[in-house]
Amino acid sequence: MTDLFGLSAMNRNPQFAPLALLGYRLQQRHFFAPWREQLHLQQKSVFSTPYDKLLTCLISLMSGCYAVCQIDPRIRLDTA
Numbered sequence: 001m002t003d004l005f006g007l008s009a010m011n012r013n014p015q016f017a018p019l020a021l022l023g024y025r026l027q028q029r030h031f032f033a034p035w036r037e038q039l040h041l042q043q044k045s046v047f048s049t050p051y052d053k054l055l056t057c058l059i060s061l062m063s064g065c066y067a068v069c070q071i072d073p074r075i076r077l078d079t080a
Contacts, residue, residue, distance in 0.1 A: 016063055023059065 026032065032055065041050040048056070060071045 019059070019062055 032051075035054065036051050039051050039054065043050050056071060057068065060068070065071055
């Protein structure tokens, strides 16, 4: 049997890993299903739906953003 987890030197701190795990678990339990079902906005959606935009704003607040303009520098893919 091989090990599934190991330690390695990292250049960056994955500080939002608990937030990612929380989001994954909430999506598994369909926690945000009422929002998805009741949110119907007449809005053009090219890349993301209004529901996706609402979740992005919620995640940005949970990660410490004070304004919408801070979303792009704060929320991005983790290199880990």
